[in-house]
Amino acid sequence: MPAIVVLCLGGNDVYGSPESVLTVGMRLYEYAQSLLARGVLHVVVCQIVRRQCVRRYSWEDGTQRVVDINEFLKAVCDTERLSFWYHRGFWQSQRNIFRGDGVHFNDLGNYKLWRSVKGAVFVALKRLGLGR
Secondary structure, three states, X not given: OOOEEEEOOOHHHOOOOOOOHHHHHHHHHHXXXXXXXXXXXXXXXXXXXXXXXXXOOOHHHHHHHHHHHHHHHXXXXXXXXXXXXXXXXXXXXXXXXXXXXXXOEOHHHHHHHHHHHHHHHHHHHHHOOXXX
């Protein structure tokens, strides 16, 4: 069993989903709790990244769902072994981080995501007393 698990929920699980915000948030929270019960030492739940544009769905509705789920997760993922992680550097970027579809990350977006997840792992290691 790994010591640390980082969970990143994709936008497809949020935008246009028939599930309520609370249901999506609770399912992710319950999954994180099940990992802890199986012996994972620390679970990091990452902020859901909002899309640049949305096909087939109202951008405003989808973006509000992302904001609401992130707020829910931030509130419940605040324990010694379960934490919420805000991605840094995405919104202030001077360059576009999305591909032309406005949904998937381009190379820069993927690099920023990788750096952010790496930061989450280092913070989790520190919380476990294993980091610098």
